[in-house]
Amino acid sequence: MPVNLPSPLSADLHAVPGVRIGVAEAGVRKANRKDLTVVLIDEGAAVAGVFTRNRFCAAPVQVCREHLAAGQGIRAMVINTGNANAGTGEDGLVRARSTCIALARHLDLSPEQILPFSTGVIMEPLPTDRIEAGLPAALADAQAGHWLRAAEGIMTTDTVPKAFSTRISLGGVPVTITGISKGAGMIRPNMATMLGFMATDAAIAPALMHQLATELADGSFNRVTVDGDTSTNDSFVVIATGKVTHPVVTSLDSADGRVLKEAMLDVARRLAQAIVRDGEGATKFIAIRVEGGRTGDECRQVAYSIAHSPLVKTAFFASDPNLGRILAAVGYAGIEDLDQTRIDLYLDDVHVAVNGGRNPAYREEDGQRVMKQSEITVRVNLGRGDAADTVWTCDFSHDYVTINADYRS
Amino acid sequence: MPVNLPSPLSADLHAVPGVRIGVAEAGVRKANRKDLTVVLIDEGAAVAGVFTRNRFCAAPVQVCREHLAAGQGIRAMVINTGNANAGTGEDGLVRARSTCIALARHLDLSPEQILPFSTGVIMEPLPTDRIEAGLPAALADAQAGHWLRAAEGIMTTDTVPKAFSTRISLGGVPVTITGISKGAGMIRPNMATMLGFMATDAAIAPALMHQLATELADGSFNRVTVDGDTSTNDSFVVIATGKVTHPVVTSLDSADGRVLKEAMLDVARRLAQAIVRDGEGATKFIAIRVEGGRTGDECRQVAYSIAHSPLVKTAFFASDPNLGRILAAVGYAGIEDLDQTRIDLYLDDVHVAVNGGRNPAYREEDGQRVMKQSEITVRVNLGRGDAADTVWTCDFSHDYVTINADYRS
Missing domain, CATH: 3.60.70.12 (L-amino peptidase D-ALA esterase/amidase)
Structure with a gap:
């Protein structure tokens, strides 16, 4: 659907x-x-x-x-x-x-x-x-x-x-x-x-x-x-x-x-x-906005790294606020001099991570509430500049596997 | 398993x-x-x-x-x-x-x-x-x-x-x-x-x-x-x-x-x-060997592009010789001056594509036979040098989604 x-x-x-x-x-x-x-x-x-x-x-x-x-x-x-x-x-x-x-x-x-x-x-x-x-x-x-x-x-x-x-x-x-x-x-x-x-x-x-x-x-x-x-x-x-x-x-x-x-x-x-x-098997529409980058290109690079992570996408499918997976995807996006202690993460209006660590005020039930929505905005601030960019993606469900394992048959 | x-x-x-x-x-x-x-x-x-x-x-x-x-x-x-x-x-x-x-x-x-x-x-x-x-x-x-x-x-x-x-x-x-x-x-x-x-x-x-x-x-x-x-x-x-x-x-x-x-x-x-x-949900072990590259790095880049494609991985899960998906992953691996008319593709000993097109001698049942195996070697020849490299990966199954949608619960 x-x-x-x-x-x-x-x-x-x-x-x-x-x-x-x-x-x-x-x-x-x-x-x-x-x-x-x-x-x-x-x-x-x-x-x-x-x-x-x-x-x-x-x-x-x-x-x-x-x-x-x-x-x-x-x-x-x-x-x-x-x-x-x-x-x-x-x-x-x-x-x-x-x-x-x-x-x-x-x-x-x-x-x-x-x-x-x-x-x-x-x-x-x-x-x-x-x-x-x-x-x-x-x-x-x-x-x-x-x-x-x-x-x-x-x-x-x-x-x-x-x-x-x-x-x-x-x-x-x-x-x-x-x-x-x-x-x-x-x-x-x-x-x-x-x-x-x-x-x-x-x-x-x-x-x-x-x-x-x-x-x-x-x-x-x-x-x-x-x-x-x-x-x-x-x-x-x-x-x-x-x-x-x-x-x-x-x-x-x-x-x-x-x-x-x-x-x-x-x-x-x-x-x-x-x-x-209408992505194959999609159950959620996810906007990934990366801010605070030095260039739009590096913001997009980080956004795609998150958007392509099978672990992030399956967590969205499960409505599981397993948000460390997002931080991991930020970390392996290929920005060599990224400073993890400056990174903030938001799920809609919920401030999940601050300075690279869990926000002390973050409560799992708040993350859970947002993850259950059908439209979610992930916002990452890299804390190293003024550039920003946004990428749109969907989650990764059983139906994706079913559709692509059966496409030709 | x-x-x-x-x-x-x-x-x-x-x-x-x-x-x-x-x-x-x-x-x-x-x-x-x-x-x-x-x-x-x-x-x-x-x-x-x-x-x-x-x-x-x-x-x-x-x-x-x-x-x-x-x-x-x-x-x-x-x-x-x-x-x-x-x-x-x-x-x-x-x-x-x-x-x-x-x-x-x-x-x-x-x-x-x-x-x-x-x-x-x-x-x-x-x-x-x-x-x-x-x-x-x-x-x-x-x-x-x-x-x-x-x-x-x-x-x-x-x-x-x-x-x-x-x-x-x-x-x-x-x-x-x-x-x-x-x-x-x-x-x-x-x-x-x-x-x-x-x-x-x-x-x-x-x-x-x-x-x-x-x-x-x-x-x-x-x-x-x-x-x-x-x-x-x-x-x-x-x-x-x-x-x-x-x-x-x-x-x-x-x-x-x-x-x-x-x-x-x-x-x-x-x-x-x-x-x-023992990869999450793995049902097949796949070696991806890329030959004929200018450098080992570019061979590895192409091999990872294939290894990470969800479409390729679900096709392996389905034992579906949908091999165009592999060619597409070769094409978007990021080698700007890649010449598609020099690319050959093999599935174990089966010569699937020659000079970027379907090998006239290729029969779907031969591809199918290899795809059904639990161990498969994908071999790509880029036709532009003498370097080679190999990456090992697994397929992408329903169980991958199940495992990662349930990991924390």
């Missing part, structure tokens, strides 16, 4: 002028599953993407990078589940390209205008024949109002579709932002999550798009982790269709730029947090 | 002249448990230790470092389970010292000649009164033949005691080597494991001891991991009593030095591997 994640309602998701979505059952891996999604983008949109830093990146990630670099204007995306087309070598690249060629033919575009995405099992050949056979149905299904269908169409071990939408005013003109994401395991995004897509009808200068996508990913998908496993297929794409008639945003530091970026970041963060809330 | 770990028999453990061991029930945390062990060392022995690199190191670790540096000759060790005396601040240091003072008084030694060790729950005050009250019984129990009792006395979540012993000939003189270890969770030693103690009656130059302890730890305890959690209390101590009349070993590169170190390394490695075989 996802942690405090309301199932999105179709009514709450605003269509984004300039984007249409179609979904079909292609039978990539299993029958009777909507496993093929196409996203059609009107001419003139600005598109940017950020991708996994896993050196074993999947074939579609490599093709996405090439096609974005080609600069011919991205006009469509094709997304399949059931097969990641990763660990597939040269043959995988050929198959990812062939899917783009097939879709380009239908749309009278060049293949470089298509971005391909795959998610699912690693190291099995992508069944391009089935995907290509499914394209006409997906294209026939394309409508502007199909965001929820897309969120469902890209699910793998997700238990709920993940989609958020917001409307802001930019220079008096209403602007729409809508995004979807998927992912529940193999989640420690490094540049982006498994799959995240956002679109706005705002007009954004193409030169600004990569910076925008990077900053959005850094503030959202790059701050969540389920199991520390950075996927081979992480991809996050931002589309600005420019259908709205307001002055083009040419700087993220302008008044309009700040408003737009903040609203987009809010949607991106909700999409990213939704992945953790 | 430990993986292929024969319960050691008292008869196989050789006493080491110059070392006596006594065990008692001090009631540190639970009643009716042998939780207090003293090790008495004859005058003239050379002793060295290596300790955790966790910056949140426990009070006893700090005291051990001080006492070894004091250079007065280590004459005794005191080890308690049930409480780690970690995350206890200044008060923890006072308590660790007070235990040494109490034992020193019994033995007419100075406190700096005592090494204290604690293992158990973090961030609770060490009950020094109970430990000190238990010392007379432990001292009265002291005998040279009590190595198995000591291996039992230092157990926490271990399911079996871990002890190994061997005899070699050094310059025609028989030499004994005996060691014990404990640990099953919070295991990713960095310098040493939770607790490991070895003694030999060989004569080794004191100046050589630290190098010897470091090399033994690097070849054994620093190559195993259960959950990636580097403990606050990792300690490994080597004692050479010098009771045997052969020329003192003054170099590890001499003929005698090589023979002795190899024999000690063999015992240390068996002790370290025993910790993985």
Whole structure:
């Protein structure tokens, strides 16, 4: 069961002028599953993407990078589940390209205008024949109002579709932002999550798009982790269709730029947090905030060390305030000159450790009370500077083992 | 159930002249448990230790470092389970010292000649009164033949005691080597494991001891991991009593030095591997060998990335040859210029991936056959150099979650 994640309602998701979505059952891996999604983008949109830093990146990630670099204007995306087309070598690249060629033919575009995405099992050949056979149905299904269908169409071990939408005013003109994401395991995004897509009808200068996508990913998908496993297929794409008639945003530091970026970041963060809330076997949503560091990087390093500790994660599952496990994870995070006598630890508002030792005023029942909640904030103060950063994660339950021991069977 | 770990028999453990061991029930945390062990060392022995690199190191670790540096000759060790005396601040240091003072008084030694060790729950005050009250019984129990009792006395979540012993000939003189270890969770030693103690009656130059302890730890305890959690209390101590009349070993590169170190390394490695075989919830023992790296460090980095991946570990538990998970872990190990098209993967003798893609000759049933074994070797070739290294780990099962969700209750 996802942690405090309301199932999105179709009514709450605003269509984004300039984007249409179609979904079909292609039978990539299993029958009777909507496993093929196409996203059609009107001419003139600005598109940017950020991708996994896993050196074993999947074939579609490599093709996405090439096609974005080609600069011919991205006009469509094709997304399949059931097969990641990763660990597939040269043959995988050929198959990812062939899917783009097939879709380009239908749309009278060049293949470089298509971005391909795959998610699912690693190291099995992508069944391009089935995907290509499914394209006409997906294209026939394309409508502007199909965001929820897309969120469902890209699910793998997700238990709920993940989609958020917001409307802001930019220079008096209403602007729409809508995004979807998927992912529940193999989640420690490094540049982006498994799959995240956002679109706005705002007009954004193409030169600004990569910076925008990077900053959005850094503030959202790059701050969540389920199991520390950075996927081979992480991809996050931002589309600005420019259908709205307001002055083009040419700087993220302008008044309009700040408003737009903040609203987009809010949607991106909700999409990213939704992945953790629906993390495999998750029963709790945990924010880990590390303060008092010398740099944001070292705060994040400590936060991830805590977030990835199986001992910490199982203690959260058990609602056991075994908080020494958190201190141990702080200690092995790799900060060589860390002074343990300056470290404070809080569980929500409960002050657990002071100067590296148990707070004399700490009572086990207070820790227990917080540990039983479904949303918990762990706060660590390193006592060595003014930097801070936050990472979001979930606990580690029996169901995580069950899900991952059974995933392929 | 430990993986292929024969319960050691008292008869196989050789006493080491110059070392006596006594065990008692001090009631540190639970009643009716042998939780207090003293090790008495004859005058003239050379002793060295290596300790955790966790910056949140426990009070006893700090005291051990001080006492070894004091250079007065280590004459005794005191080890308690049930409480780690970690995350206890200044008060923890006072308590660790007070235990040494109490034992020193019994033995007419100075406190700096005592090494204290604690293992158990973090961030609770060490009950020094109970430990000190238990010392007379432990001292009265002291005998040279009590190595198995000591291996039992230092157990926490271990399911079996871990002890190994061997005899070699050094310059025609028989030499004994005996060691014990404990640990099953919070295991990713960095310098040493939770607790490991070895003694030999060989004569080794004191100046050589630290190098010897470091090399033994690097070849054994620093190559195993259960959950990636580097403990606050990792300690490994080597004692050479010098009771045997052969020329003192003054170099590890001499003929005698090589023979002795190899024999000690063999015992240390068996002790370290025993910790993985008895890893919390372990059902499989997995050796991860990474070859073809530019340096041993990068091979180890990749091996640990695989060994710590919850997705890889649950796949081993499920006997599921979901080998793409291993490739993904290779990819996110942090080697920036890794070329995925040069990577080969083997499961025992089965060649799974070639040049970063699925080996056309690979058949799923071959992978399945190996995955079902209780001992598996994963071999990765990075195709970029001549270095290699090996790490030992175990799988990740439902029982791991059960054990760690229930540990304190």
